[in-house]
Amino acid sequence: MLRIAVPNKGALSQGATDILTEAGYRQRRSSRDLQSLDADNGVEFFYLRPGDIATYVASGDLDLGITGRDLAVNSGAEVDEVLALGFGRSTFRYAARPGDVDSVAGLDGKRIATSYPGVVRRDLEAHGVKTEIVKLAGAVENAIALGVADAIADVVETGTTLKQAGLAVFGDPIMHSEAVIVRKTAADAGQAPERAVEQLLRRLRGVLVARSYVMLAYDVRAELLEAAVELTPGIESPTVSPLHREGWVAVQSMTERADLHRVMDALYDLGARGILASNIDASRL
Ligand SMILES: Nc1ncnc2c1ncn2[C@@H]1O[C@H](COP(=O)(O)OP(=O)(O)OP(=O)(O)O)[C@@H](O)[C@H]1O
Ligand SMILES: O=P(O)(O)OC[C@H]1O[C@H](OP(=O)(O)OP(=O)(O)O)[C@H](O)[C@@H]1O
Numbered sequence: 001m002l003r004i005a006v007p008n009k010g011a012l013s014q015g016a017t018d019i020l021t022e023a024g025y026r027q028r029r030s031s032r033d034l035q036s037l038d039a040d041n042g043v044e045f046f047y048l049r050p051g052d053i054a055t056y057v058a059s060g061d062l063d064l065g066i067t068g069r070d071l072a073v074n075s076g077a078e079v080d081e082v083l084a085l086g087f088g089r090s091t092f093r094y095a096a097r098p099g100d101v102d103s104v105a106g107l108d109g110k111r112i113a114t115s116y117p118g119v120v121r122r123d124l125e126a127h128g129v130k131t132e133i134v135k136l137a138g139a140v141e142n143a144i145a146l147g148v149a150d151a152i153a154d155v156v157e158t159g160t161t162l163k164q165a166g167l168a169v170f171g172d173p174i175m176h177s178e179a180v181i182v183r184k185t186a187a188d189a190g191q192a193p194e195r196a197v198e199q200l201l202r203r204l205r206g207v208l209v210a211r212s213y214v215m216l217a218y219d220v221r222a223e224l225l226e227a228a229v230e231l232t233p234g235i236e237s238p239t240v241s242p243l244h245r246e247g248w249v250a251v252q253s254m255t256e257r258a259d260l261h262r263v264m265d266a267l268y269d270l271g272a273r274g275i276l277a278s279n280i281d282a283s284r285l
């Protein structure tokens, strides 16, 4: 039985449940369930606080976990990131009142509030700056107005919270984060059922591909095929089939969703017609 840690609540919880469901795993029925069993797939899920997940995985009690890259680094637990999942994206940044502190060097001798002391300590050490870290559980944007700190370091997604607190970011982003799958560092092959781990990762990669690509199909005159295929090279190579109509071929190719409309316009301008894009429901590459 493969044992997997999943965030029980918070910013990563819904995204984690969605991607596992899309990959064909049965998820818990109620948000209060702390464990659930998918006997058909031989997987047991444990719903845990996202900040604790790397610790459970590093201890070897659980085989894999879904957590945030920033949370995994913050925990200091000995885990490796084995797959980035493309949701729960954020940056981790320093912020202060404009004019108060505007560089990392300027933090020397000051107090900085954060819920991620592990991430902040690592970054301050790299900058050689001595700063007192004030650990708070959340809502750290309030710490400056309330006089507990001179600056903060926190998760920024849209920047709305910082703006409302009258704070401005400074310095480079400390890190870019997203949801990731973590595994114990140097996990020995005998430990987790390796085939089951590989199958789960293959399924999740399949979901990521299905989400980021569409299947593009179009008809084009045979003499324009090379130019058309340059626009739609696909992942391996496009499928080309003859059309009943003399001198024309049909092409099928996987295309990145982000490029879709640019590519469709370019194909049309080239002379391709009957250009259809369809979603991919699942994939194994
Ligand atoms: N808008 C956001 N707010 C908070 N975390 C976010 C956001 N967007 C992405 N994330 C990511 O989600 C993870 C934090 O999740 P969560 O908010 O559940 O943790 P937490 O703040 O420790 O929990 P809680 O807020 O319930 O105390 C981090 O990896 C963070 O980068
Ligand atoms: O850039 P934004 O889109 O405004 O999002 C970032 C904010 O969201 C998170 O808070 P959360 O809701 O997790 O509350 P918390 O501070 O209590 O953890 C994070 O700590 C920031 O405060």
Ligand SMILES: [Mg+2]
Pocket: 010, 138
């Ligand atoms: Mg939070």
